[in-house]
Amino acid sequence: MSKVKPSPAILCVAPNGARKTPRDHPDLPTTPAELGRAAAESLEAGAAMIHLHVRDRDLAHILEVAAYRDAIQAVRSQVGDRLVIQVTTESCGLYGPEEQMSLVRELRPEAVSLSIGEIFSDPAVESAAAEFLEWLKAEGIFAQFIVFDADQVRFLVRLIHRGVVPHSDPCVLFVLGRYTPDQQSEPTGLDPLLEVSPFREGWFLCAFGKQELACMDRALGRGGHARIGFENNLYRPSSLLTWLRRRPVRRGGSLVAKQGCFKFNRQGRNNMPHFLGDRVYLREYLLSDVEALYQWRTLDEIVWWTGSYVWPESLEQARAFVEAQVNDVDPANRKFAICRREDHKYLGHIGYEYLDLRRQNTEVGIVIGDVTSLSKGLGEEALRLFLKVCFEELNLHRVGLRVIRANKRGYRCYRKCGFREEGALRDWHYSRGQWHDLILMGILRDEYLAGLKS
Numbered sequence: 081m082s083k084v085k086p087s088p089a090i091l092c093v094a095p096n097g098a099r100k101t102p103r104d105h106p107d108l109p110t111t112p113a114e115l116g117r118a119a120a121e122s123l124e125a126g127a128a129m130i131h132l133h134v135r136d137r138d139l140a141h142i143l144e145v146a147a148y149r150d151a152i153q154a155v156r157s158q159v160g161d162r163l164v165i166q167v168t169t170e171s172c173g174l175y176g177p178e179e180q181m182s183l184v185r186e187l188r189p190e191a192v193s194l195s196i197g198e199i200f201s202d203p204a205v206e207s208a209a210a211e212f213l214e215w216l217k218a219e220g221i222f223a224q225f226i227v228f229d230a231d232q233v234r235f236l237v238r239l240i241h242r243g244v245v246p247h248s249d250p251c252v253l254f255v256l257g258r259y260t261p262d263q264q265s266e267p268t269g270l271d272p273l274l275e276v277s278p279f280r281e282g283w284f285l286c287a288f289g290k291q292e293l294a295c296m297d298r299a300l301g302r303g304g305h306a307r308i309g310f311e312n313n314l315y316r317p318s319s320l321l322t323w324l325r326r327r328p329v330r331r332g333g334s335l336v337a338k339q340g341c342f343k344f345n346r347q348g349r350n351n352m353p354h355f356l357g358d359r360v361y362l363r364e365y366l367l368s369d370v371e372a373l374y375q376w377r378t379l380d381e382i383v384w385w386t387g388s389y390v391w392p393e394s395l396e397q398a399r400a401f402v403e404a405q406v407n408d409v410d411p412a413n414r415k416f417a418i419c420r421r422e423d424h425k426y427l428g429h430i431g432y433e434y435l436d437l438r439r440q441n442t443e444v445g446i447v448i449g450d451v452t453s454l455s456k457g458l459g460e461e462a463l464r465l466f467l468k469v470c471f472e473e474l475n476l477h478r479v480g481l482r483v484i485r486a487n488k489r490g491y492r493c494y495r496k497c498g499f500r501e502e503g504a505l506r507d508w509h510y511s512r513g514q515w516h517d518l519i520l521m522g523i524l525r526d527e528y529l530a531g532l533k534s
Contacts, residue, residue, distance in 0.1 A: 089300050089304075089305050089306055090128050090129065090282075090284070090305040090306075091125075091126050091127045091128055091129075091305070091306055091307075091308070092127065092128070092129040092130070092131055092166070092284060092305070092306065092307040092308075093118075093119075093122040093125075093127045093129070093130050093131065093307070093308060093309045094130075094131040094133075094286065094307055094308070094309035094310070095108070095109050095115065095118040095119075095122070095130065095131075095309050095310055096108055096109055096110060096115070096118075096133050096135075096309075096310055097133055097309075097310065098133050098141035098168070098170050098172045099141070099172070100310060101139045102139075104310075105310060107310075108310045110135045110139055112150045112151045112153070112154035112155075113154055115130075115132065115151050115154055115155055116154035116155050116157055116158040116159075117158065118130075119155040119158050119159050119163055120158040120159055122163070123159050123162055123163055127163060128163065128164060129163060129164040129165075129166055129191070130155065130163050130164070130165055130166065131166045131168060131193065131307060131309070132148070132151055132152070132155070132165060132166065132167050132168065133168050133170070134147040134148055134150075134151050135147075141170070141172045141174065143169065143171075143174075143175050143179060143180065143183045144183075145183060145186050145187050148167055148183075148187050148189070149187070152165055152167075152189070164190060164191050164222070165189065165190050165191065166189070166190070166191035166192060166193055166222070166224065167183075167184075167187065167189045167191070167192050167193075168192075168193050169181075169183060169184060169192060169193065169194055169195070169198070169199070170193075170195065170198070171195075171198050176201075176202075177198065177199050177200075177201060177202060177205045177208070177209060178205065178208070180194075180198065180199065181199070181208070181209070181212045184212075184216070184221070185212075185215070188219065188221065189221060190221070190222065191221065191222035191223075191224065192216070192221060192222070192223055192224070193223075193224045193225075193226055193253065194223055194224070194225055194226065195225075195226040196225055196226060196227055196232050196235060196236050196239075197226075197227075197228065197232055199212075200235070200239070206244060209244070210243075210244045210245075210246075213244070213245055213246055214246055217246050217247070222251070223247075223250065223251070224250075224251045224252070224253050224284070225245070225250050225251070225252050225253070226252075226253045226255060227252060227253070227254060227255070227273070228255045228257075228258065229273070230272050230273060230275075230276045233252075233273060233276050233277050233279075234276060236250075236252070237278060237437055237438045238438065240437060240438075241436070241437065241438050246411070247411070249278070249279055249282075249437070249474060250279065250282075251282035251283065251284070252277070252279045252282075252283045252284070253283070253284045253285070253286060253307060254270065254273045254277075254283060254284070254285050254286075254299075254304075255285075255286055255287075256269040256270060256285065256286070256287040256288065256295055257269070257287065257288045257289075262289075263288040263289060264288060264289035264290065264291065265287035265288045265289055265291060265292065265295050266291060266295070267287075267291060267294045267295045267297070267298040268298075269287075269295070270285060270295065270298050270299060270302070274302060277475075278437040278438070278440055278474065278475055278476075279475075282305070283304045283305065284299075284304060284305045284306065284307050285298075285299035285304050285305070285306060285307065286306075286307040286308070292308060293308070296308060355465045355466075355468070355469060356421070356465075357421075357461045357462070357464070357465050358421075358461065359420065359421055359422070359457075359458060359461060360418055360419060360420055360421060360427065360458050360461050360462050360465070361418075361419055361421055361465075362416045362417065362418060362419075362430065362462065362465055362466065362469075363416060363417050363419060364405070364406070364416060364417070365402050365405035365406055365415065365416065365417050365429070366402075366406065366417070367402060367403070367406060369402055369417055369426055370395070370398055370399045370402045372426040372449075373398045373401065373402060373426075373429075373449070374393070374395050374398035374399075375449070376428065376447070376449025376450065376451075377393045377397075377398055377449070378393065379449070379451065411435070412432075412433075412434060412435040412436070413431070413432070413433050413434065413435070414431050414432060414435070415429040415430065415431030415445070416429060416430060416431050416466075417429055418430055418446075418448070418458070418459075418462045420453070420458070425450070426450075427448055427449065427450045427453050427458060427462075428446070428447045428448040428449040428450060428453075428459075428462075429445075429446070429447060429449075430444065430445065430446040430447075430462050430463065430466050431444070431445055431446075431466075432444060432445075432470070433445050435474075437474075439477075440475065440476045440477040440478070441476055441477055441478040441479065441480070442470065442476060442478075442479055442480070443479070443480045443481055443482070444463070444466060444467075444470070444479055444480070444481050445481070446459060446462065446463055446466075446481075448462075454489070455489060459490075459493055460493045460496060460497060463493065463494070463497050464497055467479060467497065467498075467523070467528055471525050471528045471529070475525075476525065477524065477525050478522055478523070478524050478525070479522065479523050479528075480502075480520065480521065480522040480523075481494060481499060481521050481522070482518055482519065482520055482521070483518070483519050483521065484508075484509050484516050484517070484518060484519070485504070485516055485517040485518070485519050486516050491519065494521055497523070498523045498527055498528060498531045499521040499522060499523045500521060500522060500523065500527070501519055501520070501521055502520045502521060502522050503519075503520045504517045504518065504519050504520060505517065505518040505520070
């Protein structure tokens, strides 16, 4: 297996945590002024985000709005908006889910970390937690979910599948180990988490002890991001600066913590980044696409091949469809616009249907609605781009599709992209005076990767 070339990583610094004090290390920051200085030093070293804990006068861990506001103000005075400030909701055995959520609602921070094991520690608060997470999303507050083991990864997947967590691919922090004395993490501890995790965008790792940076190397080599600092490790090998220099990092506060095909920015909007091909690219739907969508959805020569529409749609139906895509009404069924690079013309759309992260599979739907763009290989290029998203970004195992047997052009395209015929539904579609079979096709991750090598 070829090694993954590390991409520019996001570096998060956790300078203090909830448990350690200056007695453990004289440079550990606890006051707002000290946190501000630590933030400035972290920014200079290449950090894009700081993970904040605050203390009371006795240096004990607290979740208090006033203390957080003082700390945030001190950090901003030193770094402006060049660092994303993430506040912790860690309970440390002192706070319950209601108190954790109340803190965030009153503070309204830019970003927050949430332990799955704490926020969902009591089944009685699940509905309140679900409402809270929807509120975070609506407010544009970036949420990172903390998991400690494979069981918690599976639990998070179930919450997503049930719609309790409103993200198809949330930002996750994997923690190698527990907050116990002399905890020493091993780089191989990451492997069992990745084996069960469908999350491949925006995941971070933190680790304890002397092998912290070796663990980070393993994470960055797998496409993850790093959280380092005194919270998890008091040892600082002399090679730290060398490690930072040889690892390209995304500097400053443009945190790109992707959720599925979406990226977070300071405005709290979810947009699909452009996936670029040679002639086409994929982007999120825009309200301005309504008219173009309506045009092809009224053309019999286009609609007939899809098997999905039995009569032309109205302009109001087309607008309702686009609004649903823009507002991400159903994350498991999402379409994206296919555009031509040379003039940015909308050509059609592609997207996943029935996305199932737990089973790591989906079905893909694609339509080139611009009749002047048919039979030019543009649909094939768009499909290959989307398969890259499915298998390399979402880490899916299988992608399926359905095509009417009479759609020879579509069938040839799918075969060229590696799809195999898996079965058929006889006389499934009636059109133009006759019945047509529906062909079921699919491609597995191993088949996709083999196709890349060939």
